Structure formats: structure tokens, C-alpha cells
Amino acid sequence: MTHHEPEKAYENLTFLHSPSARTIRMLCEYEEPRQRLAHHGIHDTVVMFGSARARPRDDVRPLLEEAEARVRNAPGDVDASRALEEARVAMRLAGWYEDARELGRRLTEWSLYRDGRRPYVVATGGGPGIMEAANRGASEVEGGRSVGLGISLPFEPGVNRYVTKELAFEFHYFFMRKLWFVYLMKACVIFPGGFGTLDELFEVLTLVQTRKVKKRIPIVLFGTAYWERVLDLEAMAELGTIGRADVLLVHRTDDVDDAFRYLVGELARIESGAAR
Numbered sequence: 001m002t003h004h005e006p007e008k009a010y011e012n013l014t015f016l017h018s019p020s021a022r023t024i025r026m027l028c029e030y031e032e033p034r035q036r037l038a039h040h041g042i043h044d045t046v047v048m049f050g051s052a053r054a055r056p057r058d059d060v061r062p063l064l065e066e067a068e069a070r071v072r073n074a075p076g077d078v079d080a081s082r083a084l085e086e087a088r089v090a091m092r093l094a095g096w097y098e099d100a101r102e103l104g105r106r107l108t109e110w111s112l113y114r115d116g117r118r119p120y121v122v123a124t125g126g127g128p129g130i131m132e133a134a135n136r137g138a139s140e141v142e143g144g145r146s147v148g149l150g151i152s153l154p155f156e157p158g159v160n161r162y163v164t165k166e167l168a169f170e171f172h173y174f175f176m177r178k179l180w181f182v183y184l185m186k187a188c189v190i191f192p193g194g195f196g197t198l199d200e201l202f203e204v205l206t207l208v209q210t211r212k213v214k215k216r217i218p219i220v221l222f223g224t225a226y227w228e229r230v231l232d233l234e235a236m237a238e239l240g241t242i243g244r245a246d247v248l249l250v251h252r253t254d255d256v257d258d259a260f261r262y263l264v265g266e267l268a269r270i271e272s273g274a275a276r
Contacts, residue, residue, distance in 0.1 A: 050100060182213060
């Protein structure tokens with residue numbers, strides 16, 4: 001007699017990709033990262049958010065020089081003027097890229113020389129731009145590691161090459177990715193960015209303000225001119241939509257040295273139990 005061997009449910013890919021198995025997929029995006037992060041000793045992270053559009057200064061400088069030459073040679077050319085403005089915008093973003101790279105490097109270097117204490121590991125969304133810069137800075141330190149919590153998007157092909165290979169993740173669900181951003185987060189730095197960066201910023205601020213997250217999380221807003229235009233917390237406090245104390249949830253700066261000192265100082269106070 002011929003025996004028929006039915007397919008096991010957990011090997012049935014049609015089922016696993018169906019709407020009925022959505023909760024199973026959610027659990028996978030919780031449990032697999034949990035086990036892998038624990039296996040590699042990742043317990044405390046400094047999360048760095050920011051624009052995916054930023055590029056390294058060395059990549060942008062030739063474009064700026066070319067655009068400036070076009071305008072000199074054709075002062076009234078509308079396309080040349082537009083190209084020059086776009087290059088200047090890209091150069092401004094490139095400055096933040098280099099700052100994120102340097103801060104990622106310095107935080108990683110500091111963390112590795114803490115007399116055997118548990119390290120703080122840089123974590124990002126794993127994409128290009130500011131995320132790449134922070135991962136890149138961490139990778140430039142001997143023995144440095146960093147986490148990349150990627151998200152499957154049609155216009156981003158996987159995590160950037162500077163993420164530590166065994167700490168690279170690809171999420172389908174934004175909310176599960178956010179859980180892993182916040183769950184291990186001990187501090188975060190928000191560089192200028194778009195909708196995704198603002199979404200992540202307000203997620204953290206809301207959790208801290210409502211004390212759903214009970215731990216103290218130092219939050220740095222890097223790029224004061226940008227944040228003064230995009231996020232006016234003073235106006236919100238004056239108009240009564242947030243409390244005056246909520247304005248103090250963030251530390252604003254334009255300086256890598258200042259951001260580094262603030263983060264290291266706050267983390268030391270938290271470790272000693274002296275956090276405000």
C-alpha cells in the first residue's frame with residue numbers, strides 16, 4: 001500500500017504567508033531577534049535615527065563643484081541653478097552624515113574600553129544615509145559591532161554593508177521593528193530626517209512622556225537649525241498641548257563633542273542610579 005505523507009503545517013509556505021498566519025509571522029519577528037540578540041550579547045543600545053538621503057561628503061563634493069562650474073559658465077541657466085541648489089542641500093546632509101559617522105565611532109570606541117562593563121552598541125535602521133554613517137563609524141573601531149534593524153521597502157535593497165553581519169535584521173512589520181528599537185535602547189540620537197525619522201522620534205517621546213517606558217532615556221536632537229524649524233516644542237508648551245517638563249526631554253546640539261559628552265555623562269548617571 002502506498003502511503004501519503006501530508007505536508008507539516010510549519011513547512012507549508014502557502015499557509016505561512018497567508019493572512020491566517022499573520023500572528024505566527026509577528027511572533028517570529030519577536031522571537032528570532034530576541035534569541036539572536038541575546039546570543040550575541042546585545043543588551044544595551046544607543047539608537048541613531050536620521051535621513052536615508054544623506055551621502056558621504058566625498059561623494060557629494062564633486063557634484064557641488066560641477067554644479068558651481070555650470071552656473072559660472074551659464075549664469076541664467078535655470079537647470080544649472082536648480083542643480084546647484086540640490087547640490088548645496090546634499091552637501092548640508094553630507095555634513096550630518098559625517099557627524100553621525102564620527103559619533104558612531106566615538107561611542108563604539110568609548111564603549112569598548114569600559115573596564116569590562118557591558119557595552120553600549122550602536123543600533124540603526126540598517127538603511128543608507130545617517131543609518132549607514134552610524135554603522136560605518138562603529139565598523140571603523142577595531143572590534144566594533146553595530147546592529148541594523150532593517151525594514152523591507154521597495155526602494156531600499158537590504159541593510160547597509162557596515163552593519164555587523166550577524167546583527168543584521170530584516171523586518172516586515174514596522175511596529176515589531178520599533179519594539180526592538182526601544183526594548184534595548186538606553187539612549188538615542190535623532191539626526192535630521194523625514195517622515196520615518198519623525199515617526200521614530202515621536203514613538204520614543206510618547207513612550208517616555210507616558211512612562212510606558214520607565215527607564216530614563218537620554219534623547220539628543222542633532223541639528224538645531226533643522227529641529228527649530230521642524231519641531232517647535234516651545235510652541236507646543238506655550239499652547240498647552242504638552243507640559244513644560246516635556247520640553248526638557250530632549251538635548252539639542254550641533255556638535256559631536258557636546259553630544260558625546262552629554263550621552264556618556266547621562267549614561268554614567270543612570271548606571272550610578274543618580275539619573276534625574
